[in-house]
Amino acid sequence: MDQLSLDQFQDRFHSEEVCADYLFQMKWPNGFVCPKCSHRHFYRITTRRLPLYECAECHHQASLTVDTIMEGSRTTLQKWFTAIFLSSRPAPGINAVQLKEIIQVTYKTSWLILHKIRRAMSTSDASHLLSGMVQVHDACYGHPYNIYHQTHPKEHFLLVGTSLNEQKQPTYIKMKLLMESPREKFIPTAEKKSFAERYIEAENSEVEYITQRLKPRRLKMGYPYFKRASQWINDTFHGIGVRHLQAYLDEFCYRINQALEQAPIFQGLIQLCATTKKANYWKITGRRRKNKKSNLMQCVTQN
Template identity: 85%
Template sequence: MDTITLDQFKDRFHSEDICADYLFQMKWPHGFVCPKCSHRHFYRITTRRLPLYECAQCSHQTSLTVGTVMEGSPTSLQKWFTAIFLASRPSPGINAVQLKEIIQVTYKTSWLILQKIRRAMSTSDATHLLSGMVQVHDACYGHPYNITHQTHSKEHFLLVGTSLNEQKQPTYIKMKLLLESPREKFISTPQKKSFAERYIEAEDSEVEYITQRLKPRRLKIGYPYFKKASQWLNETFHGIGVRHLQAYLDEFCYRVNQALDQAPLFQSLIQLCATTKKADYWQVTRRKRKNKRSSRGQVANSFYPL
C-alpha cells in the first residue's frame, strides 16, 4: 500500500464503514477485548456516526476511537486515514496547508491532526532504545553557524544517535534536541550522560561519541540523515521553531526507522495511531507551563520532552 497513489488509496477506503472495519482490525488485531473486563464477545451498536461495541458480559460500551489519537475528534475516519497515509509517505511528506486543501478542513484542524500523528510517532520512539554498537554525534539545525563565534539564538543543537550492525550500517536512528544550547558550541559531559541514560540500552552497548565539530563529517554515520532531515524541514515546512522541532525530528526518524526495518509504512503508522492514547490540546500545542528546569549540574531535563 505504500506505493499506491492518493487516488488509489481513496478508492480503497471510500467509505466510513470500510475505514471503521480496518481500524477495528488495527485496534484489536486478535479480536475484540473489553477494556473493562477483558471479555471477548460484543454486540455492535450502529445508531451513532461510529459504531459502539457493547461487552456481552459486563455491558460496558466502548467507541472505536477511544484509546486512539482520533478519540474525541469530529473529523471523519476517511479524512483521518488520508492524513495518516500522506504522513506515512517517505517523501516529501505533508504540511498542514497542503493537508487542509486535500481533506477540506480548516488549517487548525489539519495542523492538530498532523501534530497528533507526530506525537504517536514520538511515543513509539520513546519505547525503543539504541543498542549494540552505537555512535553519537552532535549537530546543529537552524541559523548557519560559524565556529569562531558564540552560539546564535536561532541555532538549535541536538545529538544524533545511531545503532549499527556488524557492518557498521545503521539499523535505528534518534535525533534529540537539547533543552539548552551550549554556550560555546560544545556538548557537555552531563548532556552526553543524559542522552545515554535516556536513549541507549545500558547493558551490552558499545558507545562511541563524536562531538568535536572539526572531525570529518564522513566519520559521523548519522550525519547524512540529519542533513536530509534539515532539507526536509526547510523545503516542506520552510523551517520549524524550537517549540515543535522535536516532534518533526521524531517524525523524520520514524519514517527512516520503518524503512530500515523494511516495515509497511501506512499499516505500521495506522496501527500505531490506533493504539496510542489521544493527547489533549495543551500537550499538542506545547503551550502548557513547563516545569522548572534543573540546575546546570543536573541532567534530568537535558532534552526536550514529548
C-alpha cells in the same frame, strides 16, 4: 498499501464503514477484548456515526476511537486515514496547508491532526532504545555554522544516535535536541550522559561519541540522515521554531527507521495511531487553557 497513489488509497478506503472495519483490526488485532472485563464477545451497535461494541458479559460499550489519537474528533475517519497515509509517505511529506486543501478542513484542524500523528510517532520512538554498536555525534539545526565560538540564538544543537550493524550500517536513528542550548560550540558531558541514560540500552551496548565539530563528517554515520532531515524541514515546512522542532525530527526518524526495518509504514503508523491516547490542543501547543471564569472576573475588575 505504501505503494498506492492517493487516488488509489481513497478508492480503497471509500467509506466510513470500510475505515471503521480496518481501524477495528488495528485496535484489536487479535479480536475484540473488553477494556473493562477482558471478555472477548460483543454486540455491534450501529445507531451512531461510528459503531459501538457492547461487551456480552458486562455490557460495557467500547468506542472505536477511545484511547486513540482520534478520540473526541469530529473529523471523519476517511479524512483521518488520508492524513495518516500522507504522513506515512517518504519525502517531501505533507504540511498543514497542503493537507487542509486535500481533506477540506480548517488550517487549525489539519495542523492539529498532523501534530497528533507526530505525537504517536514520538511515542513509538520513546519505546525503542539504541543498542549494540552505537555512535553518537553532535549536529546543529538552524543558523548556518560559523567560526565563532559563541552560539547564535537560532542555532539549535542536538545529538544524533545511530545503532550500527556489523558492517557499520545504520539500523536505527534517533535525533534529540539538547535540553539546554550550550553557550559555546561543544556538547557538555552532562548532555552526553543524559542522552545515554534516556536513549541507549545500558547493557550490551558499545558507545562511541564523536562530538568534535571539526572531525570529518564521513566518520559520523548518522550525519547524512541529519542533513536530509534539515533539508526536508526547510523545504516542506519552511523552517521550524524550537518549540515543535523535536516532533518534526521524530517524524523524520520514524519513517527512516520503518524503512531501515523494511516494515510497512502505513500499516504500522495507523496501528500506532489506534493504540496511542489522544492529546488535546493545549497539551500539544504547551499553552495554558484559558479559564473563562478568571477572564470574566478580570474584565469586571478592569471595567
